[in-house]
Amino acid sequence: MTKTGFKTAIYKADVLPASVTSAWPKLRSSNPRLYSPYFHPDYTKTIASLVDNVRIAVAEDEKEILAILPFQGERFARPIGAPMTDYHGLICRPDCGLTIGDILKDSSVGAFHYSALVENGMHNSENTSRGAMIYFPDGAEAWKKAQSSSYTRHMKDLRRRTRKSDEQIGSSRFEFRSQNPDLLKTLFKWKIAQYERSGFYNIFGVEWTSQLLRDLWERPICAPLRVDMHALYIGDRLAAIDTGLTDGTTYHSWIVAYDPTLGIYSPGARLLNAILDKSDDLGYERLDLGVGIDAFKRHYATEDVTTSSGFTPISGPAAALAQVYDAAEKLGQKKLGDAPGRLRRRYSQIAACENTVTGRAKAMVRSVANCRL
Incomplete structure (x- = not known):
């Protein structure tokens, strides 16, 4: 299809036409790249119940709905649920042929910032990242038997660390699938302490982010979208917690934290491997670890997941500013490496959480001051 002959309407989440709510799951199921539970309509609906600036762009022609884009913001728009959302993009068929710029061209949005846009062949971003994902439709054991020597060595190291922790x-x-509220409190405590140690912005410093996790976690196991929480204990000590967004088939490891005093025993990796071992009983066919294949995640990155980050300039002063910043960032990369990009991503994260200019300024000053962008 061409990029002509369609129109875009923008709705609030609570007034979506029945035709859109009906088309959403059909478009998602038609496109293998949209396997992530972040593209589930209930994810957008849940966020819209917590914040008031969620909008949904819907592109359609005379015959059908072509694409759906949930987003937040006005002139400078961002993906739904940022910075909590690990993946985002257009909900459309693989051969849709439309871009975010096409869909938003006649809207009030001037520029759209994205940090982990799922690639569909219609974007030419120079900033791409690989994700770590495991797909095992034939079961976890079959997947493990097919892995390389790198995974075998990784497992050998985990067994050694397990024996050591057992002895000591x-x-x-x-x-x-714990429903223990004390575990959730500990998860927030550990994660906030981790942000403080690293100098990263505390995304749980605003109410809606923690409430999003809590609301999804309190849902029953039969819910079409929920958060599952798994934990590892070493002796009597809680060692690691892994909370993941799931639609029942895909488990996206979302908020993970562990007791830093037990770090030498690799509690996070051991818990992940236990989730993989238990996945047949839990109903998972896919474990997604999100963007990046650093540290132990590289041993599990067996499927191709590519995302991109950057700006889509659309119109007006916001688009011009985005283009100027993009050019400055590329120029700065020649001397400063990825520092300008990290600064942009950090500001986008802060802007998504902080509603006031003062709050954003203070958070950015702290980020620059600790030199840990």
Whole structure:
């Protein structure tokens, strides 16, 4: 199809026409790249219940709905749920042929910032990243038997660390799909402390982010979209917590934290591997670890997931400013590496959480001052 002959309407989440709510799951299921539960309509609906600036752009021609784009913001728009959303993009068929710029060209949006846009062949971003994802439709054991020597060595190291922790602290045990509220409190405590140690912005410093996680976690196991929480104990000590967004088939490891005093025992990697072992009982066919294949994640990155980050200039002063900043960032990369890009991503994260100019300024000053962008 061509980029002509369609129109875009923009709706609030609570007034979506029935035709859109009906088309959404059909478009998602038609496109293998939209496997992530972040593209589930309930994810957008849940966020819209917590914040008031969610809008949904819908492109359609005379015959059908072509694409759906949930987003937030006005002149400078951003993906739905940023910075909590690990993947984002157009909800459309693989051969849609439309871009975000096409869909928003006649809207009030001047520029759209994205940080992990799922590639569909219609974007030419120079800033791409690979994600770590495991797909095992034939079961976890079949997947493990097919892995390379790198994974084998990784497992050997985990077994060694497990024996060491068993000897020094006590036997390990796992708790799957925990509904223990104390674990959730500990997760927030650990994660906030991690942000403080690293100098990263505390995304849980605003109410809606923690409430989003809590609301999804409190849903029953039969819910079409929910958060599952799994934990590892070493002896009597809570060692690691892994909370993941799931639609029942895909488990996206979302907010993960562990006791730093137990770091030498690799509690996070051991918990992930236990989730993989238990996945047949849990109903998972895919584990997604998000963008990046650093540290132990490289041993699990067996499927191709490519995302991109950057700006889509659309119209007006916001588009011009985005283009100027993009050019400055590329120029700065020649001397400063990825520092300008990290600064942009950090500001986008802060802007998504902080509603006031003062709050954004203070958060950025702290980020620059600690030199850990």
